[in-house]
Amino acid sequence: MIQGVDIAAKTDPYTLPDQPSEPLREPTGEHEKWLIDYKGGRKSMHNKKFITAADNAIKRAELARPDEAAEWTKLDADTRKSKLNRFLATIIDKYGKQTDPERAKKAAAHNVSNRRGQRQYRIADEMQDEVARLLEKITFESEDKAKQFESGVVQLIQGEWAPEVASDEGEVELSMWNDRMSTYISASPVKSGWELRARIWQAPKMRKLYLALLKIIVQKRASANTNKVFPGFFANALSAAPSQAGEAGQLPWRECISTAWLQSQNVYQETDFPPAPPAVLDALNLELPDSLFTEADNEWLRECEELSTSGSGGNGERSHSQTPGGSGSSTGA
Structure with missing residues (x-):
């Protein structure tokens, strides 16, 4: 004792x-x-x-x-x-x-950041696990061509670049956040969920590819006894610059960066980002079937790119807009 x-x-x-x-x-x-x-x-x-x-x-x-x-x-x-x-x-x-209240506050914020980071890496692992399933929904010329695309998509998925996973309401009203979460977990025995918060530096093609994989994860988790994930609000979109990823500490490839975001900030130059290798370029240019996305998904993608122009997240009012798989959607995102 x-x-x-x-x-x-x-x-x-x-x-x-x-x-x-x-x-x-x-x-x-x-x-x-x-x-x-x-x-x-x-x-x-x-x-x-x-x-x-x-x-x-x-x-x-x-x-x-x-x-x-x-x-x-x-x-x-x-x-x-x-x-x-x-x-x-x-x-x-x-x-x-x-x-020391101030020290306790900093420690609490650090703990929240650590938890989100751990979840973020788990989501990235799940995304990599679902690449093959996503490619099954696409018609390729040959099996070798499919394998080539698989390699490029996997390279694009890094824990540092995956959506942030948060268990709080962020910049939106708690009631709105809970309503959004309930939409996705109503049929689940697990009554808690995590919000997937988009990174506005990502190019539209990269964000769309990520969304396609995240939709598969959401559907898979719907029947699993685990915390659910649901698409985030515009108000909670992440304005931070991209992080270095992997053991080599590499920044995202130039083709992964939103042109609108790049022009809206003064931290990075275009030349700071390395050119993408052929397999990654092929993955970014992958023709994803329109059937994978709802009207709400496409609206969300468009508005995320609008956020990239300002270089910052949305506001409380903006969060009333559509989110992936939201109102009017026939499938979960």
Whole structure:
């Protein structure tokens, strides 16, 4: 037990008790609890004694259970000390966020960003998994030609370029956001969903290809016991410049960039983006059947390109416009 918090049994979120005003002292009784010096950090002599006491306590606990593997005791002293110091740093950091509202706000925003990033990469993986299914809907001259297109489409799908996946209403009213979500999950046992937010730097051909794959994912998830995804609002479109992707840290190919967006900003020049290889060019020029898209889908694609002209996301009123597969659509997006 540390500061009255049972770390082994705790569930997050939990609240750490305040540090007492009187000087901290080393426990003398068997049932006394160690108090951490939040302000002293790792250099605090009190905390150094805590690290030693914690190490000894864990080793004693393992010796008391000879039938179980002594994983802690097997570690060398430096490794054990390093692990305990990381634990100590985590507790001190949590206390700092708990007592500093501004720090807590920044930490919360960072956590939201991390969650969205993880979902975004999962969506990109799903998109790659559905490339073959999308190409089945298209007639090719030969199987080799289909394989060639498949390679190019897969290269176009990068986690950094996939739509952002958000679980909040963003810039639209919560009631409107919930209504939109309900349209897509009404028949599902899972009553929660994620909004797919478009990136306005993307060229129309790239965005349309992504939308075709996302429509397949939405339909596939409709029967799965997992969080649903639904097309985003214009008000929540992402105005950020494109990110580097892959191990090489590559920017998107020039042909992936919206000309309207490129002309509306002053961060990048056209020459900053590398030319696309032949397979990627073929994928971008892929003739997608009109039957894959509803009237609402096409309206959404047009208005996303209008947003690219301004270089920023939409506004609250704009979000009342059509979204992919929305009102008047016969299929989900």
